[in-house]
Amino acid sequence: MQCSYSDAGACRSCTLIELPYPRQLAGKEERCRAALGEHPGLRWLPTVRSAEAGYRNKAKMVVGGTARRPTLGILDAAGRGVDLRRCAVCSPGVRAALPAVARFITRAGLEPYDVPRRRGELKNVLVTESPDGELMLRFVVRSRAPLAAMRRELAHLRRELPNAVVVTANLLPEHKAVVEGEEEVVLTERTSLRMRLGAVDLHLRPQSFFQTNSPVAEALYAQVAGWVQEVAPAQVWDLYCGVGGFALHCAAPGRRVTGVEVSAEAVESARASARAAGLQGLEFLAADATRFALEAPAAPDLVVVNPPRRGIGAPLREWLERSGVRHVVYSSCNPDSLAADLAAMPSLRPVRARVLDMFPQTGHVEVVALLERAA
Incomplete structure (x- = not known):
């Protein structure tokens, strides 16, 4: 991608702009594979590519x-x-x-x-x-x-x-x-912006986080929904749920889905989206994700986590390790914190993984993994 601002030295935000796009992808794939490590039975799905320019919404x-x-x-x-x-x-x-x-x-x-x-x-x-x-x-x-x-x-x-x-x-x-x-x-x-992504419309209010690459975000939600459908859990928690993208896409008849997010604005967005879509079995709570998990009387069948760059942190990963949760879907924007969290959860092993290039021209990358508890 050519950029006059970068050429003139006015902006250096796109740190990989001088690398051809295939080389950018190869480097991100290598980094994500190193983060997840070698696991028997782990299958990597094809990387979700992005447009090289004009992708930021x-x-x-x-x-x-x-x-x-x-x-x-x-x-x-x-x-x-x-x-x-x-x-x-x-x-x-x-x-x-x-x-x-x-x-x-x-x-x-x-x-x-x-x-x-x-x-x-x-x-x-x-x-x-x-x-x-x-x-x-x-x-x-x-x-x-x-x-x-x-x-x-x-x-x-x-x-x-x-x-x-x-x-x-x-x-x-x-x-x-x-x-x-x-x-x-x-x-x-x-008061809200309608974000049409796949089968679900998200209603984005001010101060609510949303992925900056709409086509790749749509692919991410579809991938997670597909894995959840394959596992067919009766109860799902979506921790760090933001505006409810994962929770809303994972809703199904007879399934209970709880989204937890510290931002009250984001929770209002999620609730509005659920009402507009007429989805049943969904609950969204404005609360700290870790505290919610630690104080819950029982664990669900599957947990989705989409934490900030620092990862889920020691208390939550220790809870997940001992919780008995059968499956975890971990969506990460930082392979390094993902690696640290996985190392602390040896009973939960990656069985599927996919790289999604949410941020072309930069070193940032999204990787999503389906974790399964070892027998």
Whole structure:
């Protein structure tokens, strides 16, 4: 993939961009195989490839410059804005929206936050595109001061971007290195973005995590649903369930599925999706996944885990090892933490595995494995 920003040294986020795509995939496959190790009977399924460019359904743009001439991209070492509106890994719909977003910033007089001087208002803009081309726009600001101007200019923005169905202001008053704050002010009638993936529509609310590569996410959900259907458990836990993607795809008549996620916003998204789909036997809880498992009176037949990069951690992996759970589906975005967790669960052995290239041009990779308890 060719990128003028990388060629000019303006952005180095795509660390593998100089490697041909087949070599990128080979390196990721080797890393994932090393993480899972050698196990008798382990079968690797073909890697799920991605489009090399235009695959990111979400852009996290730091705002720099001035209200009259904003930059959308990253900050350089001195805290100055570097404009990346034509970033090649962002989806065409996301890229097409950014000029209108910049004009909205100018019309509303949203002064970009100056990190070195700790002055200004607008910190980040988060743009998410659904598979149907609808958009969620989130403007991360320091205070409520710009809300009146944002509401005043909202109609103009939506005339330019009629597919911007959800627009919000996220409040982040603190000076700290995070993308967003805890409070969200929704400026539109709609409060969620419909993400159509396979047989299930997910309803994504602000502050809810979702995979950044929609086609590969669809393949991931389908793979996990297929394994669960093969095992045919009566009860499933989906720990770190996010917006409920795995739980919703694993629902079946007569099966009880419980999704657990610490983010209340994500849980509301999952519940809305279950209601819209008319699915039965699903329950979603806003709780800590590890605490939920340790305090539960009995273990289910199958557990799905999709943890953050640090992995599931010692308490949960120790519980899984002694729990008697027959099968675990482990979806990981970090083969190193996956390897550490598997080493601590010797009774649960991988029998199926698949690499999914969720993040081309970078060293990040997703790997999913079906674990089975040794007899």
